[in-house]
Amino acid sequence: MGHRVESELVANVIAVQVAADQQVAVGDELVLLESMKMEIPVLADRSGRVLEVKVAAGDVVQEGEVLVVIDD
Secondary structure, eight states, X not given: OOEEEEOSSOEEEXXXXXXXXXXXXXXXXXXXXXXXTEEEEEEOSSOEEEXXXXXXXXXXXXXXXXXXXXXX
């Protein structure tokens, strides 16, 4: 099923920095969010292969919503 990277707050998705099948390392930026005029990078907390990207630029995400799934 993979490791789910979730949004920690309600925000707008400004940019998605990864694609399915891409390798990521700890600390890589996955998604850039914007909330209350602040940009918040969502970083990989583990290394692996991106299985699925569940959001796109322009989306509004809720707290706890899955953004990216990384192979565990």
